[in-house]
Amino acid sequence: MFRLTEVHVDSSMIQVCQTRLLAAGNGSRMGFEPWSGGCSGPAHHVLLPPAYHLFTATKDPEGGGHFNCWHCDQPLAGQRYILRDDHPHCVKCYEELFANTCDECHKAIGIDSKDLTYKEKHWHENCFLCSMCKISLVDKPFGCKNDRIFCANCYDQAFATRCDGCGEIFRAGMKKMEYKGKEWHDKCFCCALCKTPIGTRSFIPKNDEVYCSACFEEKFATRCTKCKQVITSGGVTYRNEPWHRECFGCTNCGTGLAGQRFTSKDDKPYCAECFGELFAKRCIECTKPITAVGGTKFISFEDRHWHNDCFKCAQCSASLVGQGFITDGPDILCPECAKAKLMAQHAA
Incomplete structure (x- = not known):
């Protein structure tokens, strides 16, 4: 002016x-x-x-x-x-x-x-009058725009920059906050969630709004599926769900699974040992669980299961993998042993 x-x-x-x-x-x-x-x-x-x-x-x-x-x-x-x-x-x-x-x-x-x-x-x-309201400007502050003169009030109403928050003008002496081409009064530049003025504190933009760090974390930060706390760094994702590395463990024993091989059951993760003990098929010969660890192969016949290494003739212990075999009650026999056993029975 x-x-x-x-x-x-x-x-x-x-x-x-x-x-x-x-x-x-x-x-x-x-x-x-x-x-x-x-x-x-x-x-x-x-x-x-x-x-x-x-x-x-x-x-x-x-x-x-x-x-x-x-x-x-x-x-x-x-x-x-x-x-x-x-x-x-x-x-x-x-x-x-x-x-x-x-x-x-x-x-x-x-x-x-x-x-x-x-x-x-x-x-x-x-x-000497205001171009808008025609009030006398003698001995009064005035502004000039495009070769026209205006009283202070009309100048502000017509040309002063306005706050993107409240829509009111910026008057002399007011603090102005600027961000990405927008301007706010100091009191209007507030967190979209808690409405507290940002001032000189750090803030985080989101969808054309700004948030203080605490509110942004509360509303948008990724939270662990298990403990529900914010994941600041180093998390893992399982079935599109975020976890802290230390929270992502076997459902049964709690052993950490981050970076380890694991298996799931009903969308829950298990270490290989617990999954085998709880859910895997068991070898009819050694009674141990048949798991996929190490690429283990197995054979199934009539609801019975064997590790490849356990699929042997009950008499001579010859491997029957890929060979013909004959069942003899709970046992399996190679053709030679089955024939010998049958002849012995007839001789008796």
């Missing part, structure tokens, strides 16, 4: 003695500043906008001579006049030739009017 510097003339200070200069006994001093013999000295004058002074022509104590307007040649005796480049001009000629033009009404600003000026523009006192 700005404040205006006013330049004007106070006509109450102008004195006119009405004595004609044509009479003998009058003279002139100080260039074109004549005074009458009856006056104590030169006529009073006041400063106008720079470049001229206003005088009143009086009797010439030295006598004789004409004193006329430089432009229209009209006598100036008993009249007010203005010096311009050391030449006297009557008021009318001076105003027509040199007076400033009011930017509002486009009329000349006479020597008896206040000439208010700002950035090479001029106004009558009564014309």
Whole structure:
């Protein structure tokens, strides 16, 4: 905002003695500043906008001579006049030739009017008004935009930047928070969840909103499926669910499974040992669980299961993997042993 510097003339200070200069006994001093013999000295004058002074022509104590307007040649005796480049001009000629033009009404600003000026523009006192509300701006702060002048309130309403939070303008002295092309009052730049002003604290953006660290963690941070606490780093994912590494363990024995081989049952993870003990098929020969650890192969026949290494003839212990075999109650026999056993039975 700005404040205006006013330049004007106070006509109450102008004195006119009405004595004609044509009479003998009058003279002139100080260039074109004549005074009458009856006056104590030169006529009073006041400063106008720079470049001229206003005088009143009086009797010439030295006598004789004409004193006329430089432009229209009209006598100036008993009249007010203005010096311009050391030449006297009557008021009318001076105003027509040199007076400033009011930017509002486009009329000349006479020597008896206040000439208010700002950035090479001029106004009558009564014309120096806000372009919107038309209030007088004399002795008031004002703003200028696109060659138009506005009172402080109208300028703010029309042109001031507005807060993206509350929509109100930023007034002088207010703190302004800026982020990604948006601006907020300090009190309006708040966490979207707890509504506490962010101030100088760190924050995290999410979906065109900002959150303080605590609220962002509360609302958006990844949480462990088991302990429900925030996973800050080093978690693992199982079936699209996040876990702390230390929380991801065997459902049965609790052994950590992060980075280890494991098997699942009913969507629950188990270490190989626990899964085998709890759920795996058991070898009919050695009674141990048949697991897939180490790529273990097994053979199944009539709801009975064997490790490959355990699938042997009950008589000669020859491996029957890939071979024909004959069942003999709970046992399995190779063809030779089965034949021998059968012959022995017939002989008996």
